[in-house]
Amino acid sequence: MSNYALIDSNVILDILTNDPNWAQWSINTLEYYSDYVELAINPIIYAELSIDFQNIEDLDEALILFKRLPLPFEAGFLAGKAFLNYRKNQGERKSTLPVFYIGAHAAISNLSLITRDKMYKTYFPTLNLISPERY
Numbered sequence: 001m002s003n004y005a006l007i008d009s010n011v012i013l014d015i016l017t018n019d020p021n022w023a024q025w026s027i028n029t030l031e032y033y034s035d036y037v038e039l040a041i042n043p044i045i046y047a048e049l050s051i052d053f054q055n056i057e058d059l060d061e062a063l064i065l066f067k068r069l070p071l072p073f074e075a076g077f078l079a080g081k082a083f084l085n086y087r088k089n090q091g092e093r094k095s096t097l098p099v100f101y102i103g104a105h106a107a108i109s110n111l112s113l114i115t116r117d118k119m120y121k122t123y124f125p126t127l128n129l130i131s132p133e134r135y
Contacts, residue, residue: 005037005130006106007066008115009048012041016052016062022116025132029114033130037112040067042105044098071105078104082123103127 007030013019014026030039041049041063053059079101086096099117103124106113112128113120120129 002109002111003037004040004067004069004109005033005112005114006069006102006109007039007041007045008102008113008117009041009045010116011114012045012049012063012066013052014116016049022132029130033112033114038067039065039114040069040111042069042071042102044071044101044105048098069105069109069111071101072108075101075104075108078108086119086123 010022011026011030014022015030017023019026033039046059046063046068049063050056050059053062079097082104083097083100086100096119099119100123102115103113103120105111106120106127107124112130114130116131118131118133120127121131121133
């Protein structure tokens with residue numbers, strides 16, 4: 001297992017927006033796991049989070065505690081295959097390719113993934129998922 005855990009944008013947004021349902025779970029989870037692994041993001045997660053910021057400096061400041069990992073090209077291939085499988089199963093959710101890319105990155109790089117998105121379990125069954133369902 002890697003020394004990193006990839007943090008999905010939904011977990012970071014829980015904290016940044018002080019989500020009444022999920023902020024405390026997200027804070028507690030990141031605090032706990034930060035004692036064991038380095039918390040990380042990738043360019044896809046960074047892009048998803050950028051939507052809520054007016055400038056890059058504020059975004060960078062909000063994400064200062066997260067290590068930035070590059071995306072391996074092999075993750076692009078795996079993301080495409082997982083997305084194809086999703087489509088064959090009549091998946092209807094829009095804009096899912098980023099989700100598949102994040103899951104593929106974690107799978108290819110042997111990273112844990114901290115998330116609340118249940119799709120990862122279906123399309124990346126070997127991932128070490130850290131999610132509310134785990135508890």
